[in-house]
Amino acid sequence: MNMLNKNSVKELKQNKRINNFADGIAAAFFDSMRYDPTVLAFGLGATDPKNIFGTMAGLEDEFGNERVFDTPISENAMTGMAIGLAISGYKPVLTHQRLDFSLLSIDQIVNAAAKWYFMFGGQQSVPLVIRMIIGQGWGQGPTHSQALQSWFAQIPGLKVIMPAFPKDGYNLFRSSIADPNPVIFIEHRWLHQMSWNGEGRVVSPTQLGKSNQISTGSDITIVSNSIGSVYSHHAANILKKYNVGVEVIDAFNLRDFDINSISKSVAKTGRLLTVDFSHQFCSIGTEIIAQVLPLNFADLKIAPERIALPNFPVGTSFNIEKDFYFSTIDICKKIESMLNVTFPNIDDELKEYQSSSKKRFDGPF
Numbered sequence: 001m002n003m004l005n006k007n008s009v010k011e012l013k014q015n016k017r018i019n020n021f022a023d024g025i026a027a028a029f030f031d032s033m034r035y036d037p038t039v040l041a042f043g044l045g046a047t048d049p050k051n052i053f054g055t056m057a058g059l060e061d062e063f064g065n066e067r068v069f070d071t072p073i074s075e076n077a078m079t080g081m082a083i084g085l086a087i088s089g090y091k092p093v094l095t096h097q098r099l100d101f102s103l104l105s106i107d108q109i110v111n112a113a114a115k116w117y118f119m120f121g122g123q124q125s126v127p128l129v130i131r132m133i134i135g136q137g138w139g140q141g142p143t144h145s146q147a148l149q150s151w152f153a154q155i156p157g158l159k160v161i162m163p164a165f166p167k168d169g170y171n172l173f174r175s176s177i178a179d180p181n182p183v184i185f186i187e188h189r190w191l192h193q194m195s196w197n198g199e200g201r202v203v204s205p206t207q208l209g210k211s212n213q214i215s216t217g218s219d220i221t222i223v224s225n226s227i228g229s230v231y232s233h234h235a236a237n238i239l240k241k242y243n244v245g246v247e248v249i250d251a252f253n254l255r256d257f258d259i260n261s262i263s264k265s266v267a268k269t270g271r272l273l274t275v276d277f278s279h280q281f282c283s284i285g286t287e288i289i290a291q292v293l294p295l296n297f298a299d300l301k302i303a304p305e306r307i308a309l310p311n312f313p314v315g316t317s318f319n320i321e322k323d324f325y326f327s328t329i330d331i332c333k334k335i336e337s338m339l340n341v342t343f344p345n346i347d348d349e350l351k352e353y354q355s356s357s358k359k360r361f362d363g364p365f
Contacts, residue, residue, distance in 0.1 A: 021191040024169035025055040029093075032177045033063050036091060039177055041068045042078070043095030043131070052095055053133070053192045079105035079130070083113050086128040091177055099132035099186065100146050113182040114157030125180040129173075134277070135189025136325050141316035147309060150278045150287075152184045153254040159183045160254040162277075164191065164229035168212065172252065188227040188277065211258035213265070217245025220335055221265040223288050224275035225251050228307075228326075232275050235331040238350070242343045245269075246335065254284050262288065263295045270301035271338055275331060280308035302338055307331060 018024050033039045041059055043052065047070045051057040060068040071078045075096070082092040096102045102109065109130065116126045134147050153160040161176055161183060163169040169187070176183040214229060215236040224232045229250040236246035247265050251257035266272050272292055274285030285306045292304065307326050314324045329350045336343055343349075 018166045018170055020193055021163075021166045021169050021187070022054040022193060024166035025173055025187070025192075026057055026059075028170045028173035028177070029056060029059055030062065032174050033059070033067065036177075037067075038090045039067070040085060040090055040092045041095070042071050042082075042092070043097070044071050044073060044075075044078075044101070045097050046070050046095060052097060052131075053189070055187075055192065056095070075101050075104040076108060079108040080112075082128055082130075083108060083116075083126055086113075086126045086182075087116065087124060091127045091129075093129045093131065093177060095131040095133075097133055098140075098144050099134045099148060100144050102130065102132050103148075109152075109158070109182075109184075110155055114155050116157075117181055118157060126182050127180050128182045129176045129179075129185050130182070131185045131187065133187050133189055136314070136321065137190070139316055139318065139321070142313035145314055147278045149184075149186050149254055150276075150282055150284050152186075153284060153287075154282075157182065158255065160186065161252055162186045162188075162226040162254060163252045164224075164226055164250055165214075168250070168252065186226070190227055191230070194230070210253070211261050212250040212252065213247065213261065214250050215246060215248040217247040218269055219245045220247070220271040220273060220338060221262070221269045222246060222248045222273045222275055222331070223251050223257075223262055223285070224248065225254060225284065226277050228275040228277050231326070231328040231331055234328040235335065238328070238332055239335060239343070241349070242346070244335065244339065244343075251284070251288065257284075257288065259288075259291050259295070263292060266292055266296045267299045270299055272296075272300070272304040273331075273334060273338065274304070274306050274308075275326070276306065276308045278308060279311050280306055281311045283308045305334060305338055307334055 018027055029041060041056060045052055046056050046068060047060045078094060082094045085092045113126045113128055135145060149160055149162060152158055161172050163172045173185060176185050214233055222232045232248045236248050239246055247269055249262055249265060274288050276283045276285035278284055285308055289304045307330060310324060315321055332346065332350060
């Protein structure tokens with residue numbers, strides 16, 4: 001685990017260093033809490049030595065244990081407390097080190113936080129952020145590594161945000177904290193210490209209600225989110241060598257993705273591939289395709305395709321888990337199929353990528 005030392009924390013407090021995704025989240029915490037004294041940060045493990053994979057390092061020392069604190073193992077009670085604080089003038093940020101832990105508080109999230117603004121006729125809102133962390137490689141099997149973001153995105157009243165890149169993580173997390181209504185902020189575990197931080201991509205202003213075009217091309221459109229956008233960007237760079245233009249749109253807002261930008265891109269390329277880190281059935285990718293078809297049916301040169309997780313739980317052992325998740329290699333192979341071409345030497349290119357990609361994640365699990 002790459003821990004933040006005192007100098008690193010000082011730089012983050014001064015917003016001078018955002019080298020990886022964990023830095024982006026930590027810097028957003030510092031800036032939001034410095035700007036607004038009503039922001040509170042808590043969760044199981046928030047103040048332990050690892051500080052939620054380094055994302056909350058230094059916060060307790062800076063803002064005190066009345067604003068930054070650990071919580072009992074009682075997710076339902078803590079979520080109820082967070083909602084109570086939110087309707088009492090605070091802006092709480094509750095963190096779950098595993099998305100799965102939040103399932104113990106679904107009644108609070110769905111029947112209280114998500115409905116409050118509607119039930120009170122817009123007169124009172126719940127400015128609450130719930131961070132949930134998903135990922136792979138933990139070896140923790142079906143009940144500790146679930147990707148249920150499409151489930152949360154189906155709930156009216158919730159925004160669901162899944163950023164991919166450090167500076168987007170910073171901007172979107174700050175915007176989520178400032179938002180007057182509840183936001184589910186989901187982070188893929190492998191992003192936190194990934195050494196590549198987004199250089200070389202198209203950079204545009206990041207807003208909660210928008211999507212972000214991260215590469216341009218005229219042959220195929222990829223719409224993705226979270227670590228899928230990182231993989232898609234890598235695929236776009238690899239396929240440039242074969243004169244294939246891949247346009248990648250990072251649709252980080254799962255509830256209100258920017259369908260106009262997506263439709264405009266598909267009208268240009270005539271091909272659509274969704275890359276989505278959730279189970280394929282009722283996935284975000286499925287919804288994107290459903291919204292694109294009426295708008296771009298005449299533009300499409302081939303039926304849209306999806307890359308997502310299988311429709312069954314992940315196994316615990318590495319030998320089972322390694323075939324469960326997709327990678328840049330799968331995206332390149334899918335594009336090869338959709339374009340009905342064969343890229344010479346692509347297998348050697350992908351082997352080299354696979355070897356170097358192991359260096360991009362420095363965490364222990």
